[in-house]
Amino acid sequence: MRDTIDSDTRLALDLALTVRHDGHGGVADDLGDLAGLTAWVREHTETLPDAPDLVLDERALAAVRDLRAAVRALFAHAVRPGDPSPADAARLLPVPEAVARLNAAAARTPTVPVLHWTDGAEPVVHRQPAAPGTDLTAVLAQAAIAFLSGADRRRLRACHAPRCVRYFLKDHPRQEWCKPSCGNRARVARHHERHRRQGEGP
Template identity: 50%
Template sequence: MSLTLEFVSTLRAERSGLVDRLADPDGMTAWVRTHVPDLADLTVTEELRQETVRLRQAVRALFARAVAPGPPSRADAASLPAFEESLALVNATALAAPTAPQLRWDGEPSLDTAPATQAGPGAQLLARLATAAVEFLAGPDRALVRTCQAPRCVLYFVKEHPRQEWCSTGCGNRARAARHYREHKKI
């Protein structure tokens, strides 16, 4: 799975309800160690965590735009920042990379580059996440991004098969079981 899909999937639904893998500095540190190993010694502060969550929400807003006219994720559709604000934040954050890809969205997304500035480890992490999002959304997989429609699922996924409707076989099983229950409950 791409870093961008892993990043937007830090907000997910489990049996206990909505779970945020970036809810506290320790959780974010664990996530960074797993998904961005070259920054594994990064000390996550509350300020960096808040900036990262803000970036995640901006990327999720861009994903919501990418799946349109389909529905966005039910996790946070009502609380996402505006598209233009999200696009500006992702592009500005990517500038901490040595050369920063910039996402242009004039009807269709495209990739451009701009010179960037030097940054510390926290800004490098944010830049890496923003850069991954820009490259993903300007690439061919953007057209295949879908929202999982299984009950309680809030994830985005890349459709890898023409008949794929869910992010995982587990979600497919839950959706089919729920449909079966609804159909037989009426009898």
């Protein structure tokens, strides 16, 4: 099992996982309001180093929710031929629209080239934000692009345990569920379904 997940992968997954099972048979949205977005950003200060400078308002909330819809659509595309998460399987954005939305969000933070040249080494250019006040949507979009274009994308799966709507990274070949409790629920559901069919008889 892999112990560490890079920050881009963690951000992309955590954004998608703000849509979750509510514990009562429905789907909850952790980004349902501005307070939810603010709480989510505070929980991610390690992966969002510019969190104190981010502007969090209703416009930012709408932009992040639009981005999340694109990310979840691309997650659904990435897990094919497997089924997507049931949370939004019936209302996924078309892939070209999701890609365009992701790229547009990633472009919201202009960057500038910065030269680094130490003695005895070749010059190296890094890109950094052109000005303070990082755009949250751009940071999340860039993290999603890094994840979707990287090797970890091949481990992405949708959990199909009863009532679960999560995506997860498969850590070992036999892993089917996002967590052990989902595996237990799935086994119990299969057991009940077998007994129900046997009770119906021929």
